[in-house]
Amino acid sequence: MTPDDSTPTDEVPVMQRLYDRIWLLAAAALAFFAISYVGWGWADVFSVPAG
Amino acid sequence: MAHSYDVLGLFDNEYDDEGFRTCSVTGLRIHHTVENHVKLFGLTAVVALLVGGIFAFTVATTRWEAIGLLGPDAFYTHLSMHAWNLLIFWMVFTEVAILYVGGPMVLGRRLPWTKVATAGWVTMVAGAVAVNYTIWTTSAPNEAPLLTAYVPMPVSPWFYAAASLFIVGTVVAALPFFVTMWHEKRENPGKTLPLVAFGAFVTSIIAVEALVGGLVAFVPAMLWRFEIIEWVDAAWYRQMYWIVGHGTQQINLVAMITVWYFLTHVVAGAEVVSEKVSRTAFILYLFFINLGAAHHLLSDPAVSTGWRIWNTSYAFYGATFASLIHAFAIPAGIEAGRRKRGTGGGLFGWLTSAPWGNPVFSSTIFSIILFGFLGGTTGVMMGQLQLNMTWHNTFATVGHFHATVVLGTTIAFMGLIFFLIRTMFGRQWLSTRLASAQPFLYAGAMGVAVLMMMYVGILYGVPRRTVEVVETIPGTEFSLSAASPLFAIFGVFALLAIAAGVLFVLLAVGSLLFGKRIDGRDGVSDLVADGGLAMAEDPDDPVHAYEMRGTFVLCLVFLAAFVITYLLNWYLLTQLWSIGA
Numbered sequence: 001m002t003p004d005d006s007t008p009t010d011e012v013p014v015m016q017r018l019y020d021r022i023w024l025l026a027a028a029a030l031a032f033f034a035i036s037y038v039g040w041g042w043a044d045v046f047s048v049p050a051g
Numbered sequence: 052m053a054h055s056y057d058v059l060g061l062f063d064n065e066y067d068d069e070g071f072r073t074c075s076v077t078g079l080r081i082h083h084t085v086e087n088h089v090k091l092f093g094l095t096a097v098v099a100l101l102v103g104g105i106f107a108f109t110v111a112t113t114r115w116e117a118i119g120l121l122g123p124d125a126f127y128t129h130l131s132m133h134a135w136n137l138l139i140f141w142m143v144f145t146e147v148a149i150l151y152v153g154g155p156m157v158l159g160r161r162l163p164w165t166k167v168a169t170a171g172w173v174t175m176v177a178g179a180v181a182v183n184y185t186i187w188t189t190s191a192p193n194e195a196p197l198l199t200a201y202v203p204m205p206v207s208p209w210f211y212a213a214a215s216l217f218i219v220g221t222v223v224a225a226l227p228f229f230v231t232m233w234h235e236k237r238e239n240p241g242k243t244l245p246l247v248a249f250g251a252f253v254t255s256i257i258a259v260e261a262l263v264g265g266l267v268a269f270v271p272a273m274l275w276r277f278e279i280i281e282w283v284d285a286a287w288y289r290q291m292y293w294i295v296g297h298g299t300q301q302i303n304l305v306a307m308i309t310v311w312y313f314l315t316h317v318v319a320g321a322e323v324v325s326e327k328v329s330r331t332a333f334i335l336y337l338f339f340i341n342l343g344a345a346h347h348l349l350s351d352p353a354v355s356t357g358w359r360i361w362n363t364s365y366a367f368y369g370a371t372f373a374s375l376i377h378a379f380a381i382p383a384g385i386e387a388g389r390r391k392r393g394t395g396g397g398l399f400g401w402l403t404s405a406p407w408g409n410p411v412f413s414s415t416i417f418s419i420i421l422f423g424f425l426g427g428t429t430g431v432m433m434g435q436l437q438l439n440m441t442w443h444n445t446f447a448t449v450g451h452f453h454a455t456v457v458l459g460t461t462i463a464f465m466g467l468i469f470f471l472i473r474t475m476f477g478r479q480w481l482s483t484r485l486a487s488a489q490p491f492l493y494a495g496a497m498g499v500a501v502l503m504m505m506y507v508g509i510l511y512g513v514p515r516r517t518v519e520v521v522e523t524i525p526g527t528e529f530s531l532s533a534a535s536p537l538f539a540i541f542g543v544f545a546l547l548a549i550a551a552g553v554l555f556v557l558l559a560v561g562s563l564l565f566g567k568r569i570d571g572r573d574g575v576s577d578l579v580a581d582g583g584l585a586m587a588e589d590p591d592d593p594v595h596a597y598e599m600r601g602t603f604v605l606c607l608v609f610l611a612a613f614v615i616t617y618l619l620n621w622y623l624l625t626q627l628w629s630i631g632a
Contacts, residue, residue, distance in 0.1 A: 012241070019330050020243055022236065026256045029337045033260055037342050037362055041290045044355045048286065 061094075061476055061563060062087050070161065075572040076474050076579055077317055082161035086475055088168050089148045089156070092224075093471055095176065096144035096464075097559055102183070103136030104552045111500075111549065115542025116521045116535075126518045127195040131186045134198040138456060139299060140179045143221055145464045146254065146306045147171070150228040153251025153309055158235050158244075164227040171224025178217025185210040197516065199296060200272070202288040208276030211269045218265045218295070221258075228255055246323055246330065250309035253333045258302045260341050264294020286353035297344035300452065303460040305336050307418065308377050310463045312384075314415045314470060319405055320392050320580030321384035322587045322594040332376035339369035343430070349439040356436070363434040371431055378423050379606055387597040392582045398601045408487045409577060410480075414466025417494035422459030423609060425501055428616050429454060438620050441627065447508025449515045453501045462494055465555055472559060473575050478566030481558055489554050496547035503541035507534045509623060 012020075019025070057063055066072045066083045073080055109129045112120040121129060155162045162168060185207045189195045196206040200214075232252055235244070244252065268291035275283045312329070315321035323329055345362035348354050386401045395401030406412045429451040432438045442448055469486060472478055480486040507513040511534040513520050520531045521538060569575060587594070 015327070016243065019249075019334065020241070022232065022244070022249075022252055025334060025337060026252075026259075029256060030260065032338055033341055036366060037294070037345065040358050040361075041345075041354055042287070044358050045284065045286045045290060045353045048353050 059564065062090060064475075064477060071159075074474055076575050078584060079156060080159040081156055084162040084165050085151050085155045085160075088162055088165070088172070089151050089471070090475060091169075091172055092144045092148035092151070093468060094563075095172070096141050096148065097468065097556065099136045099140035099144060099179065100461075100552075101556050103133055103141055104549065104556065106130075106133035106136065107552070108546075108549050109133075111542065111545035113518060115538055115545070116519055117539060117542065119519065119522065121518065123518045127197065127516075128186060128189055130516070131189075131195040131197050132183065135182055135186065136179075137461075138198055138452075139217070140182075142299065142303050142456070142460065142464075143217075144175065145467070146258070146302055147175075147221065147224045149306045149309065149467075150225060150251050150255055152313075153247050153254070154228045154231040154235075157248045157251075158231065160231055160235065162227050163230045163234065168224055168227045171220050171222075171226070174220030174223055175217055176220075178213055178215075178220050181213030182210065182217060185213050199292065201292070202272050202275065202283045202285050206272075206276065208273050211273030211276060215266060215269045215273060218262050218269070222262055225255060225258065246326060247309055247313050249330060250305065250312065250333055253337045254302055254305040254309060256337060257298065257305055257341055261295050261298025261302060264291055264298055268292040268295060286351065289348060289351060290354065293344040293347045294341065297347060298341050300456060301336075301340045301343065303456060304340070305333070307422070307460045307463045308381075310467050311377070311381050311415055311419060314411055314463075314466055315381060315385050316388075316580075316587070317470075317584065318409055318412045318415075318578055318580060319385050320388040320394075320582065320584075320586070321381065322388040322391070324380060324383045324387055324594055324599070328376060329380050332373040332380070335369045335373035335376075339366050339373070342366045343370060343434060346430075346434040346439065349434075349436055350443045360436055364436070367434055371427075374423075374427055378419075378427075378609065379602060381419060382605055383599040383602040384594070386599045386602045387594045388580070388587065390597040391592065391594060392580065392586065394581055395597075395601075398604060401601060406577070410486045410490050411466045411470045411578065413487070413490040414462050414469065414494075417490055418459050418463035418466065421462070421494060421498055422455060424612055425498070425505075426451065426455035426459050428613050429505065431613075432617065432620050438624060441509060441620065441624050444515055445508035446513040446515050447505045450501050450504030450506075450508060453497070453504060457497055458494065458501060462490065462497075465490070465493070468559055470578070472562050472566070473569065473578060476563055476566075477569045478562050479569060479574065481561040481566055485554060486558055489551060489558060493548060493551035493555065496544045496551055499544040500541050500548055503537050503544065507537050507541070509620075510534075510537075 054062060064072055064083070064086065070083045071080050072083075072086075106129050109120055110126070110133045112118040113126050113129070151162060151168075154160075186195055189207060193205050193207045196204070196210055200206045200210065228251070232244075232248075232255075235242075235248075268288055271280065271283050272288060274280045312321075312323070316323075342362040345354075345359055346367075349359050349363065385405070386395060389395040389401035389405065394404045396404075405416070429442075429447075433442045433448065433451060442451070469480070472480065508515070511531050513531055513534050521535050524531050586592075
């Protein structure tokens with residue numbers, strides 16, 4: 001098998017295909033923010049006893 | 052053909068039968084729907100800059116206690132007007148314009164949902180006017196909200212309603228941008244977005260986080276002040292508030308960097324040395340930059356130490372890394388691009404031969420340098436749990452965000468407006484000589500004022516948000532009178548910076564009203580990089596074939612400054628207490 005058979009020159013690299021999926025990136029970033037900043041923060045804030 | 056409402060002739064460019072024209076500087080095909088809305092939002096932003104700038108004068112001359120213009124009651128009202136008009140309205144109106152440039156304009160599309168865009172503008176203006184009104188008419192028992200309208204501070208419920216209205220208006224105004232991107236990806240699924248459009252998209256997602264966070268904070272606060280709900284948890288409010296309080300400034304940052312890529316390419320011939328690297332940096336922003344909001348809570352009791360350190364240090368360093376990438380990529384793009392054009396002899400010939408007399412270029416470069424050295428480095432300091440103790444709630448914090456928002460974003464946006472006056476409004480600057488001098492005056496004076504803010508905060512612990520410290524505290528063990536000389540330097544340079552800001556507004560408005568009308572390409576030839584923009588697209592002459600050693604040296608200088616500042620801050624921290632003495 002020649003290199004050209006396995007890696008056609010017109011194939012778009014994986015990372016470029018990922019970067020082109022802008023809505024997927026946006027959803028992942030929003031989810032990460034919701035977990036890292038909001039969710040964890042709420043868990044901390046509401047674990048403080050009221051009163 | 053101008054609309055009958057266009058009495059000043061500001062919206063009267065010539066378009067073809069399909070509503071497009073070709074920009075003689077950028078070569079972009081521009082639809083009139085995009086251009087007119089960019090102008091609308093840009094003009095409104097300048098009005099906000101003018102209003103906020105007026106209050107910059109009263110605020111600066113109050114904190115410079117040799118003048119002491121205002122008493123406490125009036126000061127907080129003026130400070131609130133200053134903050135909301137400059138940190139929010141000037142920035143956000145410009146950023147919506149940038150979204151329309153980065154989206155439909157760069158992609159050569161018309162603006163969809165134009166009535167929605169106009170409705171968004173009307174709602175934003177209504178919200179901004181209402182915010183100003185509620186602040187200006189604040190009376191006891193209510194207090195002016197500053198930018199941090201913390202619950203349970205008694206702030207007018209109508210203020211929260213107005214702020215929420217502005218946020219809703221911004222979301223509405225952003226919808227046509229998202230629709231544009233949706234259509235673009237649906238019609239060209241395998242096509243990679245241009246870097247500027249990609250940067251604008253990242254900006255928009257960061258904006259969504261910030262704006263939703265703002266509504267989550269402000270709407271319950273409004274309901275509480277209207278006595279519809281009984282209470283709002285103060286710690287929860289602060290955590291939510293900073294999503295918008297800090298997030299809006301992150302929108303500024305990413306929009307600013309998108310502007311850097313755009314303007315350095317057009318006026319200086321910069322090229323993107325690595326699309327992969329620059330896009331990766333934008334994606335790091337997308338995931339990590341809004342987490343930096345946590346640095347405002349580093350001294351708060353309710354959130355855990357783990358949450359604070361994770362969000363501000365480990366995760367946020369992803370965004371710091373992205374900034375360092377841009378800090379290398381943009382100068383490298385300028386250097387390689389200019390060497391390719393034959394304008395880059397020696398180590399720094401590419402920089403010394405650059406068009407420094409062009410305010411679009413000089414504004415952009417001052418923004419890059421001053422944001423990096425003063426705004427970015429201090430942001431990293433403040434984001435560290437230990438060093439934050441020496442910065443928190445001191446005047447140094449005010450110095451930090453003036454370094455980012457004024458020395459960085461505002462100067463970049465001023466350069467953008469200089470550019471739009473020529474390319475979209477088709478008017479020559481009222482005075483080329485004054486326009487050339489304005490960025491030097493503004494950046495120089497504001498740079499010194501910002502340094503003084505940092506010094507009085509770090510070296511003397513002068514607090515932020517207060518009217519007096521030097522005059523009222525002397526005689527106690529907390530005397531801050533030693534800060535007086537630095538305050539005097541701050542006052543003089545703050546007034547000089549305000550004068551340079553006034554010059555910008557006069558030039559912008561004067562050029563639109565009285566500037567000579569530009570006909571044809573000759574009138575804008577000085578805005579195009581040597582050799583034209585088409586040179587960047589030559590596949591046989593790749594940009595990475597050119598050396599970037601000048602940028603490498605500059606990056607080493609930056610790294611050295613960063614390390615010295617870091618070590619100096621740690622040294623100052625060790626001087627806080629003499630334990631056991």
